[in-house]
Amino acid sequence: MREPKQGKVSDWGIPGTYVFDGTRSRIGYELNKLCYSLTDPKNRKLYRQDEEAYLAKYKLTKQQLDAVRRRDWLALTKHCGGNIYYVYKLGATVGAGLYHMGAQMRGQSYENFLKTRAAQGAR
Amino acid sequence: MARIAAGVGSSHVPNIGPAYDSGKFEEPDWKPLFDGYKPVKKWLQDEIKPHVIVFVYNDHGSDFALDRVPTFAIGVRDEYEQADEGFGRRPIPTVKGHADLSWFLAKELIYNEFDITVCQEMKVDHGLMVPLPLLFSHEPDWNIKVVPLVVNVIQHPLPTARRCFRLGQAIRKAVEAYPEDLRVAIAGTGGMSHQLHGERFGHLNTAFDERWLDLIESDPLQLAALNHREIMAAAGAEAVELIMWLVMRGAMAEKVRRVHRNYYAPMTTGMGLIALADA
Numbered sequence: 252m253r254e255p256k257q258g259k260v261s262d263w264g265i266p267g268t269y270v271f272d273g274t275r276s277r278i279g280y281e282l283n284k285l286c287y288s289l290t291d292p293k294n295r296k297l298y299r300q301d302e303e304a305y306l307a308k309y310k311l312t313k314q315q316l317d318a319v320r321r322r323d324w325l326a327l328t329k330h331c332g333g334n335i336y337y338v339y340k341l342g343a344t345v346g347a348g349l350y351h352m353g354a355q356m357r358g359q360s361y362e363n364f365l366k367t368r369a370a371q372g373a374r
Numbered sequence: 375m376a377r378i379a380a381g382v383g384s385s386h387v388p389n390i391g392p393a394y395d396s397g398k399f400e401e402p403d404w405k406p407l408f409d410g411y412k413p414v415k416k417w418l419q420d421e422i423k424p425h426v427i428v429f430v431y432n433d434h435g436s437d438f439a440l441d442r443v444p445t446f447a448i449g450v451r452d453e454y455e456q457a458d459e460g461f462g463r464r465p466i467p468t469v470k471g472h473a474d475l476s477w478f479l480a481k482e483l484i485y486n487e488f489d490i491t492v493c494q495e496m497k498v499d500h501g502l503m504v505p506l507p508l509l510f511s512h513e514p515d516w517n518i519k520v521v522p523l524v525v526n527v528i529q530h531p532l533p534t535a536r537r538c539f540r541l542g543q544a545i546r547k548a549v550e551a552y553p554e555d556l557r558v559a560i561a562g563t564g565g566m567s568h569q570l571h572g573e574r575f576g577h578l579n580t581a582f583d584e585r586w587l588d589l590i591e592s593d594p595l596q597l598a599a600l601n602h603r604e605i606m607a608a609a610g611a612e613a614v615e616l617i618m619w620l621v622m623r624g625a626m627a628e629k630v631r632r633v634h635r636n637y638y639a640p641m642t643t644g645m646g647l648i649a650l651a652d653a
Contacts, residue, residue, distance in 0.1 A: 263603055263606070264603075264607075265574075265603070265606055265607045265611070266573070266574060267569075267572045267573030267574030267575075267577075268569065268571075268572050268574050268606065268611050269571065269572050269611075270530060270606065270611060271528065271529055271530060271611075272529070272530035272531070273529075273530070273531075276440060276529050280440065283435070283439075283440050284439070284440070284441075286435070287435055287439045287440070289460060290435075290436055290437075290457065290458050290459060290460065291458070292458060292462065295460065325572065325573065328571040328572055329571075329572060334435065334440075334528060334529070335570045335571040335612070336434040336435040336436075336528060336570075337435045337440075338571075339434075339460070339570075340435070340459065340460040342460075343459070343460030343461060344460060349388075349389075349570065350641075350642070352575075353570065353575035353576055353642065354575075356571065356572060356573060356575045357573060357575050357576060358573065364576065367576065368576075368640065368641050368642070369639060369640050369641070370402075370403040370640035370641065371403070371640075371641065372401060372402065372403030372404070372640075373389075373393070373403040373404050373407065373640035373641050374389055374641055
């Protein structure tokens with residue numbers, strides 16, 4: 252198996268792709284833990300009531316806090332060590348569907364993203 | 375003695391769940407997906423009549439977290455509740471388990487040197503809940519029992535494709551040693567091509583998916599020889615979960631007969647389906 256180039260985060264050499272391996276999981280551990288807590292509906296409610304109080308319970312970096320507050324899904328998966336399946340629960344909590352998140356990550360509007368799909372009614 | 379009676383490969387795309395619950399079976403953009411499952415459901419119900427299905431899927435951070443990540447895990451419960459993935463639970467009855475078979479398989483696998491994690495507490499997420507009602511009836515209750523088998527495809531290092539195939543072979547041996555005449559189906563789920571993160575969100579590769587459907591039937595060892603990077607580069611990062619289909623295929627005989635095949639890629643994921651019987 253080909254080894255990824257090692258550094259602070261790995262580079263698997265696939266464009267637009269940030270493979271969730273140990274280098275990213277270590278960086279994103281607290282962020283993903285926060286996201287996992289949102290599988291409890293009580294926590295989703297608490298988050299929506301007071302986001303800052305909720306965020307303060309976890310040890311996020313300044314960069315992660317900033318990306319969460321700005322709802323920057325690309326930064327969360329590209330720079331902040333967020334795994335998309337975990338980050339997706341944060342999206343669900345704040346009313347951002349996966350396709351909206353994806354459009355933003357691609358740098359497109361939601362409408363323009365849908366135009367790239369074969370049968371956009373299947374959503 | 376028990377035997378493997380059927381193998382199914384299927385996508386487990388989450389938004390199929392709400393579409394199913396809202397009854398969108400005849401909507402033009404959904405119909406090609408739902409129609410594809412009808413012959414397989416009928417074949418399982420009328421001809422195969424399995425007592426149990428070994429259901430290979432991955433949790434998506436709904437129940438398992440990142441504190442402890444088992445490479446392979448088996449549920450050993452009598453029933454499995456749904457995990458809440460952020461949207462609440464679907465209006466579908468609780469999944470029924472087969473604890474006796476689960477414990478037996480766990481023992482056989484571990485003695486056959488597959489180090490599987492045994493879970494007495496476990497909830498099931500869309501990886502299992504999306505395909506199951508497409509394949510089996512649940513009115514008024516499920517007509518199938520489930521042995522859930524969870525594979526880590528979330529946090530690299532993942533098990534290799536070859537390891538997944540060999541696990542399937544070990545499952546076949548384990549099933550055949552079970553001292554009751556059970557008909558056991560096996561499903562391998564996930565994929566097909568898709569990417570859900572990064573600038574490459576929305577990546578699809580229909581040619582890769584059709585080739586995968588060809589080879590999972592006729593030459594699975596070619597697929598078992600692929601490394602994760604090759605799969606991810608071609609089909610999208612999250613498509614690496616296709617290796618779970620190899621667990622299913624490894625549990626089938628060397629030569630299989632294809633009963634049905636379907637493919638439809640409307641949005642962000644290649645939705646594939648294949649039904650196989652030993653030849």
